[in-house]
Amino acid sequence: MNQDYIKADEWSIVEEGFEKDRVKSSESLFSIGNGAMGQRANFEEHYSGATFQGSYIAGVYYPDKTRVGWWKNGYPEYFAKVLNAPNWIGIDVVVNGEQLDLNSCKSVSNFRRELNMQEGWYQRSFEVELQNGVALAIRSTRFLSLDLDELGAIRYEIQVLNQETQVSVQPYLDSGITNEDSNWDDKFWNTTAISSNKNRAYIESHTMKTNFGVCTYMQSKVYLEGKELSEEPSCTTDELSVKNTYTQTVAKGQKLTVVKFAGYTVDRNHKTDALKSAADEVLDKASELGFEALMGQQKASWGKIWEMSDITIEGDAKAQQGIRFNIFQLNQTYLGKDSRLNIGPKGFTGEKYGGSTYWDTEAYCLPFYMATKNQEVAWSLLEYRYHHLDKAIENAEKLGFANGAALYPMVTMNGEECHNEWEITFEEIHRNGAIAFAIYNYHRFTGDYSYVPKMGLEVLIGIARFWHLRVNFSEDKQKYVLLGVTGPNEYENNVNNNWYTNYLAKWCIDYTLEQLEKVKTEYASDFDRIYTKTKLSSEETADWKKVADNMFFPYSEKYEVYLQQDGFLDKELVKVQDLDKSERPVNQKWSWDRILRSPYIKQADVLQGFYFFEDHFTNKDLERHFNFYEPFTVHESSLSPCVHSIQAAKLGRMEQAYTFYLRTSRLDLDDYNKEVEEGLHITSMAGTWMSIVEGFGGMRIAEDLLQFTPQIPNQWDAYSFKINFRDQILTVTVNKQGSTYQLSGDQTISIKVNNDLVKLQPGQSVAV
Known part of the structure; x- marks a missing residue:
């Protein structure tokens, strides 16, 4: 049973009614971001119930030491992960001496939250009766500014409903935070200074090891019935936090409002010794504009984004809500302003996958950004990989490959591999092919070839060298084979001749050879520079061609399909429809040993190759392969339904295409995989866009x-x-x-x- 508490609304995500057991799920679903930072939808006031605190800064990470039982040569030493950053949203509320806490109060009614995607803000409202009998109506409105992308704004309104009451509001900053996914009990942050000035406060800190300097700052103003209180707050600090306290007697029916501006300045963008003054500059601009004007800017900026990226659907509110939610979250995560940044599978909504870059960017996200932004944004994503080429060569060297062979990481923050599962790190090498395909896809879509001679050809040479060195020549088959790999279907590890990986390897080499000829003919000076820099020779490229021309592809004459890998037909081929529902999802119900011996496919594998290279195959080929593999696919990867939706549409199976579309578009809203509390599936959201544009x-x-x-x-x-x-x-x-x-x-x-x-x-x- 999927969750169904999110109301169908074309422009908003709406939850009504307070249920403690869905707080963490809603914290993910109502997350906000602006490309430079983001946060889960945690409550501003104290909450003693189950919650997953999360606030994240783009590009700020920590190399958490890998934790594995048996160390193997070539293992990455660290898992670089995005850090839970100091918390700036906090506003404690104390009423006649009792702390407001939705987990321990007498009653909560009229609870409602809304994430307005059209205008880019999040709002929560409720009525509460405390144990001491005081009744309050609360409304909190929050957004992260697109225009001043170091700034967040909160308006927190407290109306006393039943009696004159003493209310203390306490806006605070807290650097005493931890990551839920840390491998050890390492301290990620070092707090170096805490200070305050009237209604402003600052925490200066830096990350351990990576030494990113961050100033977390806030300014608060308090209003009674719309009139600003003139007295300065009292300030209290400890080793890790700073709190400003305003205390006011509030009559029945009156409203006390806190406006809090806060956020981060980071030494990625400012000098380390100027972070506090940079924070003051942001606060000065915000103060001059005020909350309402900033909100007006926010609405206008989101209006421009939607003008280009919106998809409208008439007659199906749930489908409309689903696609807009996906487009909204993609834009909250990455706007293409900074080529040092990329797109993490969870974006700013959780810590799983470390917030790092995967092959998802090239395979799924690039088409969305190419078509809904301008080509400079897509160029930034390609440039990101070029700047990591030296690290990709180092990654290959650690596995024993020489001669400038490049293996791009499965997971990275800075180009180094930081994934610590053997079957992924060493074997899921198809990620190299996705990066080469993105270069081809960029040129195909934009018509701009300049990336190839400027940067891309060096990347392609490194990738082609890797494939050439990674294959074995099989005397038995008289073909080149790829042994010990994992394809996109991670439910088959350490297999031989994964068809998708073999096909990509051949294509990468052929494509690189084509580009060498084109650059040689049309960009002679670039060709000479690259040829000299890479020490390439005609003998080497002849060896590449021999591999590409003689690559082995496992094939079944009986079924007339390419086999997912050599041993696929040795499995007991029981279709998913014949599995008892109580056995699903298999990744939560079965042992890993049982999964690996089963025919079940986590996500499109052979069909992923048919998606990339559909012009290499006929519709009859696609139909045969789709009919064979889809019945074994459990779609337990968020990246699976979108590819199947596109291919079902191509085959004219619109009912099936629609079912897959609804699953990918509402994967998180309906929590298909029972894991939304860990964060959203940002990169698969680009696949939802593809399902409509490329599928329907x-x-x-x-x-x-x-x-x-x-x-x-x-x-x-x-x-x-x-x-x-x-x-x-x-x-x-x-x-x-x-x-x-x-x-x-x-x-x-x-x-x-x-x-x-x-x-x-x-x-x-x-x-x-």
Whole structure:
């Protein structure tokens, strides 16, 4: 049974009623971020119940020492992880001597939270009766500014409902925080200074080992019935926290309001000795504008984001809410302003996966950012990997590969591998191919080839070298084989000849050889520079070609399908539909040994290859492979349903495509995997966007043209999306009668719809 307490609303995530057992889930679902920082939706006031405190700063991490039983050569020494940062949202409330705490009060009623995705703010309201009999109505509104991205703003309103009351409000900062996922009891932060000045306060600290300097700061103002209180707060500090206290007698019906501006300044962006003054500059700007004007800016900035990235769905509120939630969280996580940053699978919503970069960025996220931003944002994601090339070469060296071979990490913050599971770290080497594919995909979509001679060719050479050295030549098969790998389907570890990995390896080498020829012909000076720098030779590239031309691909004549890996048909092929429901999800019910011997597929594996390289295969090929593998797929990876949705749509199976779409779009809202309290699945959210645009909309790039084969689910009346294709904005609208294409830009472009050529003039709308 999936959770169903989130109300269907097209622009908001809404929860009504207070249930203690869903607090942690809601903390994930109502998370906010602005690309530079983010936080879970923890309560501002004290809460003694089960909660997962989380506030995170982009690019600030700690190398937590790996904890494994048996150390193996090549193991990463550290797992770099995003840190739970000092808490700045806290506002304790003490009423006639009793602390406000929803876990211990007499009653809570009219509890409601809303995450307004259209305007970028989070609000919580409730009425409470304390044990001492005082009744209050509370409303808290919070956002992280997109314009001043070091600033968060809170307006916390307390109305006394039944009697004159003494109320103390205590805004505070606290650096005494820990990570839930720490391997040891290491101290992650060192607090170096705590200070206050009138209604402002600061905690200066730095991370251990990585030494990131951070100033956590706040300013508070308190208003009674809209009039600012003139007296300064009393300030108390200890070794790790600072608190300002305002005490006021509040009559029945009156409202006491705290406006708190707070956030982080970081030495990634400022000089270390200037963090406090940088905080004051942010607070001065915020004070000058005030809460309402800042909120106005927030609404306008989110309006601009939605103008380009919104997908509208008519006739299906749950589907509409799902896609907007996904698009909203992607934009909260990454806005492309800083090429030092990337997209963690949990974004700013939790600590699982360490907040690091995975292959998800290249395989799933890049298409979304290319089509809904501009090409500079996508370039930043590619540039991130180029800057990590030297580390990727070091990673390969640690495993015994020489000659400039590059193995990009499965998990990273700074280019070093920091994943500590053997079967992933050493064997899930297909991540190399996703990075090469992203270079190809960027050029295919934007038409901009300049990345390849400037940076990309060096990356491709390192990757091709790795594949060439990683294969074995099988005398028995007279083919090159890849032994001891794990494909995208992590329910098969240490297998031989995972088809997806072998196919990617061949493609990477072929693609690199093509780009070498193109750069040699068209960018001679870049070619000479790269050839000299990498010490490449024609003998070496001839050896690569031999590998690519003679790669082994396991195949079943009986089923006429490529086999997921050599031993797949040795398994007991019981389909998922024949599994007892009590056995699901298998990753929570079965031993790992049993999973590895089963035919069950965590996520698209062979089908992931058919998604990347669909133009290499016929529709009949896809249908055969889809029919064979989908019945064994348990979709226990968040990255699985989107690929299956796209392929089901391509095969004209719209009911199945819609079911997969709903699962990927509402994966977190409905908590399909029973783990949302750990954080959201940010990178799979890009797959939701792909399900609509590439699945239902049928968008492809072929023959250097945008092409569409639109379909519409029966459950929808219409849907529309926008694509930024080479600086021309195309709006696509699909309904039951047909589809419409409108161009805004300054050039005429040609597209194909259902294989027919359509010419579009700027400002023109064409119905098909």
